[in-house]
Amino acid sequence: xxxxxxxxxxxxxxxxxxxxxxxxxxxxxxxxxxxxxxxxxxxxxxxxxxxxxxxxxxxxxxxxxxxxxxxxxxxxxxxxxxxxxxxxxxxxxxxxxxxxxxxxxxxxxxxxxxxxxxxxxxxxxxxxxxxxxxxxxxxxxxxxxxxxxxxxxxxxxxxxxxxxxxxxxxxxxxxxxxxxxxxxxxxxxxxxxxxxxxxxxxxxxxxxxxxxxxxxxxxxxxxxxxxxxxxxxxxxxxxxxxxxxxxxxxxxxxxxxxxxxxxxxxxxxxxxxxxxxxxxx
Amino acid sequence: xxxxxxxxxxxxxxxxxxxxxxxxxxxxxxxxxxxxxxxxxxxxxxxxxxxxxxxxxxxxxxxxxxxxxxxxxxxxxxxxxxxxxxxxxxxxxxxxxxxxxxxxxxxxxxxxxxxxxxxxxxxxxxxxxxxxxxxxxxxxxxxxxxxxxxxxxxxxxxxxxxxxxxxxxxxxxxxxxxxxxxxxxxxxxxxxxxxxxxxxxxxxxxxxxxxxxxxxxxxxx
Numbered sequence: 114x115x116x117x118x119x120x121x122x123x124x125x126x127x128x129x130x131x132x133x134x135x136x137x138x139x140x141x142x143x144x145x146x147x148x149x150x151x152x153x154x155x156x157x158x159x160x161x162x163x164x165x166x167x168x169x170x171x172x173x174x175x176x177x178x179x180x181x182x183x184x185x186x187x188x189x190x191x192x193x194x195x196x197x198x199x200x201x202x203x204x205x206x207x208x209x210x211x212x213x214x215x216x217x218x219x220x221x222x223x224x225x226x227x228x229x230x231x232x233x234x235x236x237x238x239x240x241x242x243x244x245x246x247x248x249x250x251x252x253x254x255x256x257x258x259x260x261x262x263x264x265x266x267x268x269x270x271x272x273x274x275x276x277x278x279x280x281x282x283x284x285x286x287x288x289x290x291x292x293x294x295x296x297x298x299x300x301x302x303x304x305x306x307x308x309x310x311x312x313x314x315x316x317x318x319x320x321x322x323x324x325x326x327x328x329x330x331x332x333x334x335x336x337x338x339x340x341x342x343x344x345x346x347x348x349x350x351x352x353x354x355x356x357x358x359x360x361x362x363x364x365x366x367x368x369x370x371x372x373x374x375x376x377x378x379x380x381x382x383x384x385x386x387x388x389x390x391x392x393x394x
Numbered sequence: 395x396x397x398x399x400x401x402x403x404x405x406x407x408x409x410x411x412x413x414x415x416x417x418x419x420x421x422x423x424x425x426x427x428x429x430x431x432x433x434x435x436x437x438x439x440x441x442x443x444x445x446x447x448x449x450x451x452x453x454x455x456x457x458x459x460x461x462x463x464x465x466x467x468x469x470x471x472x473x474x475x476x477x478x479x480x481x482x483x484x485x486x487x488x489x490x491x492x493x494x495x496x497x498x499x500x501x502x503x504x505x506x507x508x509x510x511x512x513x514x515x516x517x518x519x520x521x522x523x524x525x526x527x528x529x530x531x532x533x534x535x536x537x538x539x540x541x542x543x544x545x546x547x548x549x550x551x552x553x554x555x556x557x558x559x560x561x562x563x564x565x566x567x568x569x570x571x572x573x574x575x576x577x578x579x580x581x582x583x584x585x586x587x588x589x590x591x592x593x594x595x596x597x598x599x600x601x602x603x604x605x606x607x608x609x610x611x612x613x614x615x
Contacts, residue, residue, distance in 0.1 A: 153478060274498045281488040284478060285469065291444040292492025292544050293463035339524035340481035 117365065124364055132258045133250045133370075137356045139265035140317045141326065141374075144310045145352030146272050148331035149345050150283050150303060158209060159197055159304070161324040162216035163311050166193040168320040169219030169226075171243050176230040183260060187312045193219075194304035246319025246371040250360070253316060261313055268306055279303070280341050317356070318371030326352070329378035336382075336389035351381055395458045396421050397548055397580055398443065403452035405435060405442045411450055412438050413601060422458055422547070425574050425581045427591040430601030436584045437470075439601065440552055443582070459547075463492035466541030466549040466579075470556065471533065476526060482536050483521040486511060489543030504543075511539040515569055531562030538569065548580040549573070555587065563587070567594060 124130045151157055170189035174182030197212055223243075228236055253261075272279070281289045282299045290296045307327075314323045334347035359374030366373075396419040404414035412435035420426060428436050442449050445462055456462060466489070486508045487500050494500070500508075512518040515535040520528065525536060534554055541549050554570065555563035571594045574581045585591045591598065 153474070155474065277488065277498065277500070278491060280480070280484065281491040284475065284480060284485060284488060285472070287441075287446060287469045288467050288540070288544075289488075289491060290446050291465065291467040291469075291550075292489070294491055335479050338479055339527070341479060341484050342481075344479045 120365065121361070129251050129253065130364065132253045132255075134357065134360055136253060136258055136261045136313075137250060137317050137360050137370075137374075138353050139261060140310070140314050141330075141352040141356035142349050143265050143268045144314055144323070144326045145330040145348040146269070146345065147303070147306055147310055148327040148329075148352075149334070149341075149348050150279055151307065152328055152331040152335070153283050156303075156307075157324065157328050158212050159194070160307055160311065160327045162197060162212035163190055163194055163308055164315070164320045164323040165216035165223075166190055166219040167311050167315055167323075168243055169223035171315070171320070172223035172226040175239070176226050181256065183257065183312065186315070187309065190308040190312050191305050194308040195301060198300055198304045242319070243315075244319050244321045245369060246315060246317060246322065250317050250370050257316070261316070264309055264313055268309060271302070271306065275299070275302070276345075284341075318374060322371045322375050325375040325378055329375070329382055330355070333378075333382045333385040336385040337392065351378075351385075355381060397456065397458045397460045398582075399453075399455040399457060400443070401453045401455070403442070403454060404450045405438045405447075406450050407438070407447075409450075414451065416452070418599060420548075420580060420582065422580055423574070423578045424597060425571070425595045426583070426597045426599055427595040428582070428584045428599045428601055429586070429588060429591070434601045436601050437552055440550055440582070440584060444550060464545050464547055466543075466545035468534075468537050468541045468549065468551040468554055470552050471537075475533075478526055480525045481521070482512070482517065482523050482525055482528070483508060485525055485536055486521075486539045486543055489540035492544055508539070508543055511542040512536075514542060514573065515539045529562075531558050531566065534558065534562075534566060535569070538566075542573065542579075545579065546577070548582065551581065551583040553584050553586070555585070564590070567591075570594070 151160055167186055167190045170186040171182060173189070174185050179185060193215060197215060224240060227240055278294060278299060281294060282296055286296055310327070311320075311323050314326055318326055330348040330352035331344070333351050334344045338344040338347045355377045356374055359377050360370060362368065362377070363370045363373040398420040400416050400418050403416040404411050405416070406412040416439065428439065430436050438447075441447050443454060444465060444467055487504065489508070489511075490500060490504045494504070509518060509521065512521055515538050517532060517535045517539060520532065520536075525533060528536065538551075538554065541551070549570075551570065555566050558566060567590055570581060570583070573579050574594075583591070583595075588598075
């Protein structure tokens, strides 16, 4: 035990470990906040689709050899989020089909671009990193850390400020609309926030595993909590604890960060599932 | 001055007209029941009145000091709500969203009114309970309390007793009637149950082809 602690303290002398922990916690916190709304509104798939779009955008950025790809990826993902939500509302291609189309399309084009134009010697390594985020959380630059912190802060502020509105829109769209809330505006806002969270979370868990970060904490919290407020709080606590645990375990055991976090999330989910079943009797 | 005036209104989706030639006025304190067969466009008409969709033709006016965000609405329950983790109080408070603008929290006065609304529908003991664990009748009462928070003037109810057993339905109708009598809240309700509605309604709006007529119940036209 003492050796583990020593090892830990040694690691924390490195700034990149501290960055990873700070950004990881922030990302986990933000994604769980939005996750509750996403799960309850049956929007989970939009999150999944968008993460693939983010992968495609990442590939484009790699082709142009951009040093800081985050702004470009952010723009493309936000644009797609808005587009997907639009198509969900009474267009010719139904919502779920549109999401499937965009997400697989982006994945394919992204991989193609990376293969054809890549200057790197290790294409499959690059692809793997983007998809599963294996080490990117440990290679963050200071600029990226700041950018992540500012974006997370924006998400939290917007969420807290609009918390009751988001609840109203999530629980009952038609009632909210009838009482004069601009439901479309909030949908748009939620879509933009999701897109931002996904781009942030790509660093932590890679684009394939983002949905887990968004969906699992909310689902776990819903097993045991009985009000929207407590679900929100519980989900964020679960998410942050899992992220910290996952990052620490992965540093100590040398496992991939994203996959470790998600594995812990899965364990916690079944734990909460069990507790929920016992409480209900 | 009427609270709600429909002039030669046609409603439907896209370009498909479901109902047309709709002409009626609603005055303060009226209890109006919209009756008609399934698929006759009752809900579409109601959504158009609420401004959830635009009328295909004609005009809908609000008057007598009634604003669009002052109409309480009790929609039909969605599948999504059946498993929604929310406390009764959270749901009832959300009735104030239309009137509290960009203010991000609820005032003490609003919280008091929410409790009062729960009292009106006989659910005050359940304010901390979880919505999804209530019975169907109790859930409808919670949504009625929410509508009550959104309005002091007019309530629009879309089949408030669908899926309830006879006793719960009768209770629900009585509560709605009391709100109408005691506070003068105008009621505009869709219902299948003609026998029961005849007892309470001041007017029945028969929806069907080719147009709509308002019939006054109980005596003089």
